Amino acid sequence: MSSTKSxxxxxxxxxxAAAALLAAALAPSTxxxxxxxxxxxxxxxxxxxxxxxxxCNTGFADxxxxxxxxxxxxxxxxxxxxxxxxGVQRPLRDEDFLKYLPDAMKAVEDLDADSDxxxxxxxxxxxxxxxxxxxxxxxxxxxxxxxxxxxxxxWNTCSYDANYVFKKVSLDFCGRxxxxxxxxxxxxxxxxxxxxxxxxxxxxQCLDSTYWLGQDGVVWNLANAKIxxxxxxxxxxxxxxxxxxxxxDDYNLFTWANSDDHDVRxxxxxxxxxxxxxxxxxxxxxxxxxxxxxxxxxxxxPVPVEKRVGMISTRWFGAVNTMFTSIxxxxxxxxxxxxxxxxxxKMQGLNSVAHEPADYDSKGVGAPQCxxxxxxxxxxxxxxxxxxxxxxxxxxxxxxxxDYVRVDGPRVAEAPAGGMILGHPVKxxxxxxxxxxxxxxFAIKVTHDYWKALIGRDPDVNDQPEFTRLWRGLKxxxxxxxxxxxxxxxxxxxxxxxxx
Numbered sequence: 404m405s406s407t408k409s410x411x412x413x414x415x416x417x418x419x420a421a422a423a424l425l426a427a428a429l430a431p432s433t434x435x436x437x438x439x440x441x442x443x444x445x446x447x448x449x450x451x452x453x454x455x456x457x458x459c460n461t462g463f464a465d466x467x468x469x470x471x472x473x474x475x476x477x478x479x480x481x482x483x484x485x486x487x488x489x490g491v492q493r494p495l496r497d498e499d500f501l502k503y504l505p506d507a508m509k510a511v512e513d514l515d516a517d518s519d520x521x522x523x524x525x526x527x528x529x530x531x532x533x534x535x536x537x538x539x540x541x542x543x544x545x546x547x548x549x550x551x552x553x554x555x556x557x558w559n560t561c562s563y564d565a566n567y568v569f570k571k572v573s574l575d576f577c578g579r580x581x582x583x584x585x586x587x588x589x590x591x592x593x594x595x596x597x598x599x600x601x602x603x604x605x606x607x608q609c610l611d612s613t614y615w616l617g618q619d620g621v622v623w624n625l626a627n628a629k630i631x632x633x634x635x636x637x638x639x640x641x642x643x644x645x646x647x648x649x650x651x652d653d654y655n656l657f658t659w660a661n662s663d664d665h666d667v668r669x670x671x672x673x674x675x676x677x678x679x680x681x682x683x684x685x686x687x688x689x690x691x692x693x694x695x696x697x698x699x700x701x702x703x704x705p706v707p708v709e710k711r712v713g714m715i716s717t718r719w720f721g722a723v724n725t726m727f728t729s730i731x732x733x734x735x736x737x738x739x740x741x742x743x744x745x746x747x748x749k750m751q752g753l754n755s756v757a758h759e760p761a762d763y764d765s766k767g768v769g770a771p772q773c774x775x776x777x778x779x780x781x782x783x784x785x786x787x788x789x790x791x792x793x794x795x796x797x798x799x800x801x802x803x804x805x806d807y808v809r810v811d812g813p814r815v816a817e818a819p820a821g822g823m824i825l826g827h828p829v830k831x832x833x834x835x836x837x838x839x840x841x842x843x844x845f846a847i848k849v850t851h852d853y854w855k856a857l858i859g860r861d862p863d864v865n866d867q868p869e870f871t872r873l874w875r876g877l878k879x880x881x882x883x884x885x886x887x888x889x890x891x892x893x894x895x896x897x898x899x900x901x902x903x
Contacts, residue, residue, distance in 0.1 A: 573605060577605075
């Protein structure tokens with residue numbers, strides 16, 4: 404274990420150094436800006452003022468709307484600051500900031516912060532950056548003459564091209580080009596509805612392919628950033644030198660939830676594990692509790708069934724994120740980023756809780772340069788605090804924090820089991836996951852992952868109607884009902900996917 408602790412100690416030291424650098428970067432450097440901290444309520448206030456703005460698809464805008472690296476303001480933020488409660492003593496209290504911010508934003512709507520020829524309000528509603536002259540509203544519509552010329556070309560670059568999509572579906576989902584015979588047969592189909600039916604048929608076949616579902620396949624690789632595999636600490640098959648947990652369970656559960664007629668919310672809600680019974684063709688099935696209990700020590704999943712929370716309570720997730728920490732901030736931040744798309748290190752998804760951070764473990768997170776983020780992060784973290792990482796055998800323990808009193812002080816045992824996520828109080832991690840899995844942010848993140856993988860870029864302002872329809876459809880019980888494969892059938896019919 405001494406070898407394990409030394410390796411993990413290095414990781415913790417590295418993380419602490421990174422946190423210190425971030426704090427230094429956010430700290431004010433001169434007396435002039437000592438009261439210019441970014442305000443955590445601002446993203447929500449912005450979206451209350453502009454609920455239809457593209458930046459507010461997830462409920463609140465990024466801090467980069469008004470800042471470069473907070474607290475430093477960009478050109479748009481400087482314009483707002485100039486109009487924000489002139490004559491009122493600084494620093495503004497949060498309640499005063501929220502009171503005066505709408506008027507300040509209204510006062511700068513007709514200005515052009517980045518001098519690109521588009522007013523701030525036009526860019527806000529279009530979803531482009533008010534402080535970036537290279538980010539401007541644009542249209543992808545073709546002129547009539549261009550559209551007519553494109554319609555007669557091999558690929559119709561002005562609109563959805565069914566021939567292109569048929570080939571692209573085969574490449575993206577099966578990993579191969581269609582044969583000449585398949586392509587020739589498709590080109591003979593003239594009726595658009597019949598073309599779409601043939602594309603859907605090809606997609607169904609490819610969605611079961613090893614290229615799509617297999618080890619190191621497309622879906623497998625979508626999970627990499629969420630699972631963060633590291634062979635050195637892998638247990639089970641192909642174990643590393645310091646086996647702490649087996650991430651195969653995580654990949655299998657991820658693939659299961661994203662395939663067939665399974666509910667993708669089980670990424671956060673599953674109370675079961677999954678195994679691969681065949682690699683080619685790929686076959687997955689749930690593991691019985693008896694089989695789980697019979698596993699050797701290094702691959703057991705000790706969290707009891709009633710406390711399991713999908714991908715965020717597995718042995719692997721605790722081993723690489725919680726490690727030896729009492730208040731598992733890294734764990735909560737990784738879950739928030741991976742499944743809701745909010746990176747707290749970039750000041751995304753901030754939703755401050757009153758009287759936080761309480762700093763139960765005496766880590767200094769109440770310092771001004773830290774508190775802006777930790778007022779959101781710490782309440783997100785408390786529900787994870789009863790789940791053991793490397794110490795404690797990866798299980799669930801109501802009294803877990805008492806073991807950290809000697810290291811983190813007596814107040815650490817007072818940290819609550821409940822917390823707050825997206826403005827909702829939750830009593831434990833099961834409720835945390837339920838709120839997260841049913842949120843707009845979760846549906847947006849799932850849809851965005853596939854959009855980025857298949858289209859190769861983030862959705863831009865011209866894509867917003869199609870992208871919004873997809874993620875809202877994913878949430879709708881009468882549309883896709885959280886079934887990813889149903890959503891993919893519509894994704895390949897979008898102009899973003901089908902326009903060469």
